[in-house]
Amino acid sequence: MTDARYDRAPGDISISAEAERRTLSDVGIYTIGLAAAVILTATSFWVANTSLLWSPGIPLGLVVLAIAQMGVHLVFFLHITTGPDNTNNVLALAFGVLIVFLVVVGSLWIMTNLNDNMMPPPELMNLHMQH
Amino acid sequence: MNIAVAIDDVSHEAVPSASEAGPAPKRIVVAYGFWIFLLSDIVMFSALFAAYAVLVRGTAGGPTGAQLFNQASVAIETACLLVSSYTCGMMSLAVNARRRVNTYFFAVITFVLGAAFLYLEVREFADMIARGATPQRSAFLSAFFTLVGCHGLHVTAGLIWLAVMLAQVAVRGFRASVQRRLLCFALFWHALDIIWVWLFTVVYLMGVRP
Numbered sequence: 024m025t026d027a028r029y030d031r032a033p034g035d036i037s038i039s040a041e042a043e044r045r046t047l048s049d050v051g052i053y054t055i056g057l058a059a060a061v062i063l064t065a066t067s068f069w070v071a072n073t074s075l076l077w078s079p080g081i082p083l084g085l086v087v088l089a090i091a092q093m094g095v096h097l098v099f100f101l102h103i104t105t106g107p108d109n110t111n112n113v114l115a116l117a118f119g120v121l122i123v124f125l126v127v128v129g130s131l132w133i134m135t136n137l138n139d140n141m142m143p144p145p146e147l148m149n150l151h152m153q154h
Numbered sequence: 155m156n157i158a159v160a161i162d163d164v165s166h167e168a169v170p171s172a173s174e175a176g177p178a179p180k181r182i183v184v185a186y187g188f189w190i191f192l193l194s195d196i197v198m199f200s201a202l203f204a205a206y207a208v209l210v211r212g213t214a215g216g217p218t219g220a221q222l223f224n225q226a227s228v229a230i231e232t233a234c235l236l237v238s239s240y241t242c243g244m245m246s247l248a249v250n251a252r253r254r255v256n257t258y259f260f261a262v263i264t265f266v267l268g269a270a271f272l273y274l275e276v277r278e279f280a281d282m283i284a285r286g287a288t289p290q291r292s293a294f295l296s297a298f299f300t301l302v303g304c305h306g307l308h309v310t311a312g313l314i315w316l317a318v319m320l321a322q323v324a325v326r327g328f329r330a331s332v333q334r335r336l337l338c339f340a341l342f343w344h345a346l347d348i349i350w351v352w353l354f355t356v357v358y359l360m361g362v363r364p
Contacts, residue, residue, distance in 0.1 A: 029178045032185035034341040036246070053243040060236055064351075068229060071359035082360050089355040093348055100243055100344045112189060119193030123200035130204035 031108040034101055056099025063092040181334055188338040192345045195308075199349055202301040203356060210361065212293035219294070219361030222287055224278065228358045231274045232350065235309075238267035239347040246340045252328045261320055264343070268313050275306050298357065305353055308346055315339055 036049050047055075067088045070081055097103045103112055177183075210219070241263045248256035279299070282288075289299040319339055322332050 029175065029182055030186070032182040032337065033189040034185060034246070034337055034344070035181075036250070049247050050244070053240055053247075056243075057236070057240040064232055064236065067355060067359060068225070071362065072225070078363075081363065085355050085359055089351050092351045096239070096344060096348050096351070100239055100347070101341065111186060115186075115190055115193055119196055122197050126197065126200045127204045127207065131207055134208040 029108065030111050033103065033112045036102050052099055056095055059095045059099065060092055063088055063095065181337065184334045185337050185341065188341055192341060196345065196349065202304060203352065206297040206301045206357065209293040209297040214292035216292040216295065217287045222282055223358050223362055225358065225362065227274055227278055228354055231271050232354050234267045234271040235347050235350050238264045239344055241267065242340055242343045249328065249333060249336050254323070257323060258320065261316060265313060265316050268309055272306060272309055302353060302357065305349055312343055312346060
């Protein structure tokens, strides 16, 4: 119990007092994570190649599957929990996710806009001038 | 029984909060610092992902992703990295239990799977370059080689790190400093797998769609 007042190191699986109370073994946690990740990966590959699904929705579906698998990795492999000893780890992660979101979505948004507003190629411009 | 619980509650409340408990053990400080580094590394990858997503249509008349990517090879690479992440977790458990033989066993499996991933990726790159799809060919290929190559470099660094850690376990045993480094290595390896999840989703699975 003496360790409980400190934060938990990211990636550390458990404090001994907690491990005694848990029904699932440490190996079991990793194995569940592996099984879930395999199912999600297989689903991703199937979704990308199938013709059964509505094709414009497939990219969105793939992103959702990737987010789910990222969650599986964080919980079962990196042992990020919602416990009070994990607050610092979660806050750092949340900040990282915010920056990643801003960089990716911001770049795509701006570049799409620029592409839409780009001047037409010179041949087309000349065509406009002649009229 | 009730009395025991009551005593336990009292002792629990008597524990001072984190801010009053003094500096945290070095293991927590080191792992947290490495966590921050990993997040900044992921931010760097997000910039490469953004560049790739912006440039993916800029093929300049050259080959597109649908013509270049081989999904079977990517599926095997994904399996290698995912299973190596699992065996890396098994290695962490062996390190925590201070079981030397198990640590070596799972570390060697992790290393072999990581090396297999790298071999497949290098073969894929060599095949693409042999077909004229070099990084100079188009903006799409520049972004592709930067993004996937950067992940490959990280995996290479991880393999070297793992080999060094094996030597340290052999020479120094499970010292506190060696255990901290092994914890950081496990964090690094799992983070690489998270990046690969986004790589195969964004580059290989979305890239082959028309």
